[in-house]
Amino acid sequence: MTRPLHISGEVQALAPGFGHLAVEAHGLTNGPSDETSSALLDEAARRLAERLDGSAPQDDPHIAAWRAAYTAFGCKPSRTRNSAEALAKRALADGGLPRINRLVDLYNAISVAHLIPVGGEDLDRIQGDMRLVRATGDEPFVTAAGGAEVIEHPEPGEVVWCDDEGVTCRRWNWRQGVRTRLTEDSVSALFLLERMAPMTLDDLRAAGVELAERLQKACPDARIEIGEVWAQ
Template structure:
């Protein structure tokens, strides 16, 4: 059964132009056959991004500008806490390039950068109940690390967060993912969320999701992939 995903009315009111596509992958080989293919995809994504921007900084892209406005609307400072796509894009254009984390994360990071859309992945077996995009009360638990040690934080009141029945899975919309549900090479079932903000249209977001699904099918033969959306 597909995971339940809901967007609270208070989030819709904050950002009427928000939409998302969900990609569910079941029976995955989380290693994706090793890291060579995903390393090549990361390199290609950086080239595609540079062509798209044509020398402009990522925050001047209309889609990234729209995300900055949404972050400002719930009280975040977008020049300090950037959405995940802008943060990755800045790293892709820097001398060090994109980080290598693990095959599943590297794959979705590559698609995020190539299309300049926020894209995150969750281990579906670690999600408790459905996923909800809400404005935080401020007392929800968020499992993360500090200095290499596990810590539990709380979001700010009014902050936009993804959460499940146990707590926050991603803070400030798509700024920082928690450790509890993150993907690893041992993950066998995954949920990927591609998020867009007007002026990005559903067709463009769906094209990015189709690219992700195609890579998953190629690198993990036998995986069962389903797409849902665009939804607002």
């Protein structure tokens, strides 16, 4: 059974079209980006270009729904883009997608190919249960600046993912903290796929299944479980 994820009533009221799917994996092997993970990113960029057919990512109905959700909690979506839109813009730009490490490349490829926010957390670094809440503004968020770790705090009312130790991702899925991110040493992971209507639950599950299949191919000895789709 995948680790429970809790969605607060305030967030549910804010975005009634929200849904998510968790994929949990143990016994993973990670390492620097390689030809295989790079090829996955290139393939994802091609799939995205075919899907958009010349349109901008923000014109896609799913991205438009995320923009509306960001606006609802006081965030300007043109300045602070959800992770799917931000990656899509990079995929279509001349520089292309960044290469981080094999596991991050893999889930970024799923995000771009399906135009859906996908995050990856190191399960061994998560403290307690994961919760999606509107922040009080007091929660700690560990990020990096100038090569050093620094503590920031979300704005009151901001939608954040958090655990018992603090915020793991700010502005819903905008910026992940360094404390729980996947590194080359990570062996267990929680991958979180998020959707807004009009994306269907079937499409959400299809993205999760593809992620699980890619993980199993990359890490044949891993134990991978796809959770139940959650939606209101």
